[in-house]
Amino acid sequence: MCSAASSQQRIVIVGGGTAGWLTANHLARALDEKFAASTAKPYSITLIESPNIPTVGVGEGTVPSIRDSLHYFGISESELIKRCSATFKQSIDFIGWQPPQSDGAQHVYQHIFDYPQIESEEALCDWINHGFKAANFADTFSVQSHLVQAGLAPKKFIQAEFHGVCNYAYHFDAAKFSELLAENATQRLGVDYQQLEIAKGVKNNAGGIAYLLTENGQRIEAELFIDCSGGRSLLLGQCLETEFISKADEIFTDTAIATQVAYSSIKKTIACATLATAHRAGWIWDIGLVERRGVGIVYSSQHMTEADARETLAHYIGLEDQNNLLTEPRKIPMRSGHYAQFWRNNCVAIGMSQGFVEPLEATGLLMFDKTAQLLAQMLSEADSTSLTLSLSSGQLQRRFNQQLCSVWEGVFDFIKLHYCLSQRDDSDFWRAHRDMNTWSPQLIQMLTKWHTQLPSQIDLRPGVFNLANHLYVLLGMDVRPLLNTNVDNSDGQLSGQQRSIMQAHLASLNKVLMPHRELIEKVHEYGLQRI
Amino acid sequence: MAHALHTLNENEHKDYKVSLDRQFNHAAEQHLIPIMTDEIFDAALEFPLVVVKNSETGAFTLCAIQGLKPETNLYCGREQYDAIYVPRALRLYPFALRENAQTQQLEICIIDDPARVGVESGEALFDAEGNKSQFLEQQIKLLKSHTEMAGQTMQLMNLLEHYELLHAQAINIKTGSEEISFDGIYVINQQKLNTLAPDVLVKLRDNGALALIYAIQQSLKQINRLIVRTHG
Numbered sequence: 227m228c229s230a231a232s233s234q235q236r237i238v239i240v241g242g243g244t245a246g247w248l249t250a251n252h253l254a255r256a257l258d259e260k261f262a263a264s265t266a267k268p269y270s271i272t273l274i275e276s277p278n279i280p281t282v283g284v285g286e287g288t289v290p291s292i293r294d295s296l297h298y299f300g301i302s303e304s305e306l307i308k309r310c311s312a313t314f315k316q317s318i319d320f321i322g323w324q325p326p327q328s329d330g331a332q333h334v335y336q337h338i339f340d341y342p343q344i345e346s347e348e349a350l351c352d353w354i355n356h357g358f359k360a361a362n363f364a365d366t367f368s369v370q371s372h373l374v375q376a377g378l379a380p381k382k383f384i385q386a387e388f389h390g391v392c393n394y395a396y397h398f399d400a401a402k403f404s405e406l407l408a409e410n411a412t413q414r415l416g417v418d419y420q421q422l423e424i425a426k427g428v429k430n431n432a433g434g435i436a437y438l439l440t441e442n443g444q445r446i447e448a449e450l451f452i453d454c455s456g457g458r459s460l461l462l463g464q465c466l467e468t469e470f471i472s473k474a475d476e477i478f479t480d481t482a483i484a485t486q487v488a489y490s491s492i493k494k495t496i497a498c499a500t501l502a503t504a505h506r507a508g509w510i511w512d513i514g515l516v517e518r519r520g521v522g523i524v525y526s527s528q529h530m531t532e533a534d535a536r537e538t539l540a541h542y543i544g545l546e547d548q549n550n551l552l553t554e555p556r557k558i559p560m561r562s563g564h565y566a567q568f569w570r571n572n573c574v575a576i577g578m579s580q581g582f583v584e585p586l587e588a589t590g591l592l593m594f595d596k597t598a599q600l601l602a603q604m605l606s607e608a609d610s611t612s613l614t615l616s617l618s619s620g621q622l623q624r625r626f627n628q629q630l631c632s633v634w635e636g637v638f639d640f641i642k643l644h645y646c647l648s649q650r651d652d653s654d655f656w657r658a659h660r661d662m663n664t665w666s667p668q669l670i671q672m673l674t675k676w677h678t679q680l681p682s683q684i685d686l687r688p689g690v691f692n693l694a695n696h697l698y699v700l701l702g703m704d705v706r707p708l709l710n711t712n713v714d715n716s717d718g719q720l721s722g723q724q725r726s727i728m729q730a731h732l733a734s735l736n737k738v739l740m741p742h743r744e745l746i747e748k749v750h751e752y753g754l755q756r757i
Numbered sequence: 758m759a760h761a762l763h764t765l766n767e768n769e770h771k772d773y774k775v776s777l778d779r780q781f782n783h784a785a786e787q788h789l790i791p792i793m794t795d796e797i798f799d800a801a802l803e804f805p806l807v808v809v810k811n812s813e814t815g816a817f818t819l820c821a822i823q824g825l826k827p828e829t830n831l832y833c834g835r836e837q838y839d840a841i842y843v844p845r846a847l848r849l850y851p852f853a854l855r856e857n858a859q860t861q862q863l864e865i866c867i868i869d870d871p872a873r874v875g876v877e878s879g880e881a882l883f884d885a886e887g888n889k890s891q892f893l894e895q896q897i898k899l900l901k902s903h904t905e906m907a908g909q910t911m912q913l914m915n916l917l918e919h920y921e922l923l924h925a926q927a928i929n930i931k932t933g934s935e936e937i938s939f940d941g942i943y944v945i946n947q948q949k950l951n952t953l954a955p956d957v958l959v960k961l962r963d964n965g966a967l968a969l970i971y972a973i974q975q976s977l978k979q980i981n982r983l984i985v986r987t988h989g
Contacts, residue, residue: 384810384941386925752814757923757943 235269235613238446240424240438240461241454242275244400244591245577247407249452249598251299254415256602257613269613272418273411274438274446279456286513286520287315287500287588288395289690290339293388295595301410303387304753309406311515312398313746314381314390315339317374317499318587323509323648324703335362335702336374336499337587339393341694342367345727349720350680354706357721363701366725369732374499379745382738387754391735395588397500397513397520427451427465427573434571435461450617452601453575457582462565462575472563473638476664477645478655479508479584480560483535484522486552487543492517498742502586503542506530506653510542511585516746518552524560524584529655532557560584564634569623574601581634586641587691593637596690597630629688636689639669643696646673647703676700678708762853765865767887773867775892776879781847783870785834788824791846793906794913797969799842801976805983808914808923808943817914817923817943819973822983825930825937831986839986845903852896854904863904865897916966920957922949930980932987945974 237253239246250273257269296306306312317338324333344350344367353366364371370392373380381390411417423441430436438446453461462468474480501512508525523539530538536555540548564581568574576597583589604622605613616622645659646669662670672685681700683693740748763769784790789809792800797819800806804821811818821844824830832838833847851868867874867882880892889897917923924946928939950970953961961967 384812384815748815752816755810755815755817756918757921757925 233268234266235450235617236448237269237271237450237452238438238448239271239273239452239454241456241577241579242273242404242408242419243454243456243577244404244407245456245579245594245598246273246275246452246454247404247411248295248591248594249454249576249601250411250417251407251415252295252595252598252602253605254411254417255299256606258415260606267416270418271416272420272448273408274420274422274424276423277421278423286397286400286515287318287511287585287591288398289588289592290393290395292395292591292595295599297388299407299410300414301406302754302756304749306396306398306403306406307746307749308753310396310398310402311517312396312403313496313515314379314498314742315395315397315500316370316380316392318502319374319497319499320502320504320644320702322504323502323644323650325650325652333704335698336364336371337695337698337702338364338368338370338374339395340368340370341393342697343724343728345724346720347680348716349724351709352716352718352720353724354680354701354709356716356718357724358701358704358706360718360722361725364698366721366728369728369735372728372732373735373739376736377495377498377741378735378739379498379742380739381745383740383745383748383754385754386757391739397515399515422446424455424460427461429465432571433466435465435573449572449614451573453573453579454577455579457561457578459565459575459579461573462568462570462579466570466573468570469566470563471566472561473583474562476638476642476666477562477584478526478528478658479524480562481527481532481535482522482524482558482560482584483532483539483555484520484553484558485539485543485555487519487521487547488550488552489518490547490550493743495741496743496746500588504648504650505538505542506650507535507655509586510539512542524586526655529653529658562638564631566631567627568597568630569601569626572617574626576601580630583637583641586644587637587695589637589641589690592690593633596633600626600629632687633689635666635668636687636691639666639672639687640689640691640695640699642666642669643699644703647700647705676705676707680707680709760851760868760870762855762866762868764855764857765852765867765882767883767889770867771883771887772876773874773882774876774879775851775867775882776873776875778873780835780838781833781843781850782872783833783850784823784847785830786828787833788822788827788829789820790823790844792819792821792844792910793903794819794909794969795902795906796842796845797972800844801972801979803840803842803979803982804976805979806973806976807928808917809941810943816911817918819910819914822939822980825932825939825983825987831983845899845906849896849899849903852900854900865900913966913969916961917945917970920949920953920961922946922970924949928980930984932984944977945970947974950974 239249250271254271261267317336320335322332326332357366373392380392380394412419425439425441427435427438435451451461496514503510507530510523513520521543523535525535539555560582562583568580577594604626605616646665648656650656675685681693681696792806800821804823806819806821808817809820823832832840851870851873853866853868854863855866857864881890882893884890922945923943926942926944928942930937
């Protein structure tokens, strides 16, 4: 890197997990566009990865915005599906997040990706007052929940890449996904790659990073250091000693145990949703890929012992599938919270190095992607044609930090929403979540308002989870606002009409959609067309 | 096409006869008829040519539109096939080529359609000595050129895709009170075509693709013939 021309701004990314490679792709793509007309690139991007540290490799769930990023990077959907064991994800199905119903059946609701098709506010009010008895919120206002229940894929085989009849994301093998991103960044987008063991970052007088020091004493200098080192936060946390804002008193889950389970038969159906099954001190994820499932338990170590957690996980997997474990169940500590700043001086943290929340809503990859995109946009949209100025712009840094702070606060409130609405009474874990002392002031304010009014977008912070997401959880958890019934005299008619519209739509989709595994196999055989 | 496909065999089929059908009744419920590159200039003078995806493989396929709605054909199965050009895919029937799974050789097959195939009347497939009849020889020739051209057509489709010359377009037609909309159709992207780099243009001109592309593009105007026929 010492050979770089003096005018070239050196961007060094530390860490080669999904966060590092998403960042590399976003930056390379955006800066390439910005400086397309320049004869010499005024910047270089280098990703440094330790040859020894394995990535966590658990993040297997995504949200639909990943499709835009992949398309932007120039990665084809067929490639993703073939190379990363990817499957389609249309929903998170929440099982047992409320106590069982009177007939003993598990409580189930779906957080699907399609926006609810609410024809009018009257129809929604009508459902809240009457229609909920006939069908749940997602089933009334969408077709997607029905598709997931029927095991149907979200797109027709002849639809173009990244297009579907419903909104969708993917489940995939995180390690293979990293490889695909790395190949794209290095081979197509001109990112340099080095394997080096970084011992530490060394501070400069201005409160930034002077250089990185490798294990064998080499110094690496750069104008911008991007910390994608994972939970240890090598630069932002360890070197710059940035304050960490813990959310442990809001989100109690602090440990995960993850494993992989092979399908008992290659013809087994693949779930088109992440299954999130609650237990007495947390929940269990279950993600279906092509040849295997990723399964893991998330729990609060204050409320459950490790032995208990392992037993709960084993019980979930079941005796039969115990023989199909591909990996030893592996314990992963989790620290909920985020740093007070994410961009300080010449150091930006992206990935678990900037914050972490348990994986309930697949926020991991979502946040990596959003943050990387935000940084890339800021650097490429800045008026100045000089990257040097953008990199040192205090204004950009403030905007970046403010926006991300708001996003993180919104994420924590949204995760908390899943727990604090539960009436489960089988452990202190659930009872403690209902204690309003563990709610953020913003969450208290929102839930107070939603007690008697419909939620609206303006109640929410600008962030990654919007009104539709909140409606699915709130109404899915059977928390319906107590609306003034005087204004409503439809008596279930409007929501009945709504159900009929969805049934008709569903009938037409039933004819053209195929089962999930069948579509995946077809893509493996023929690929999808780009248009 | 629910009829079974049998590999043609001079013993088994020695008494078989195929009756001719200038109304092409077998395609009466097919609104899209595949077209190969060597047919483009002829077909484009009468039918709109569009690209659709093969529902089995997703591969791009060039087709002539012969009906404005699925399962209707405004030419085949009518009193009279009222166009000068008959796509080869129609003329092949009831013959087809199929790859033998074991030998990977292409085999001539006959479609067991009782409306066309039998022992009573029609053109004999073999003579008394078991030699292929002139009629059959002609059909085989047609099959072979169809297969050859299928390869060329695929190359043309690949070119169109490679240079991003296709784009999806829903075709909406108002005929009287009825509104018909076609989707899943790809047509030539005129804007892309007009801004092709000079070296690409020369390449497409030299390999003959450019004239075909313009013919395909121009053929869309033939949609008016179909509209007129709907009312006629």
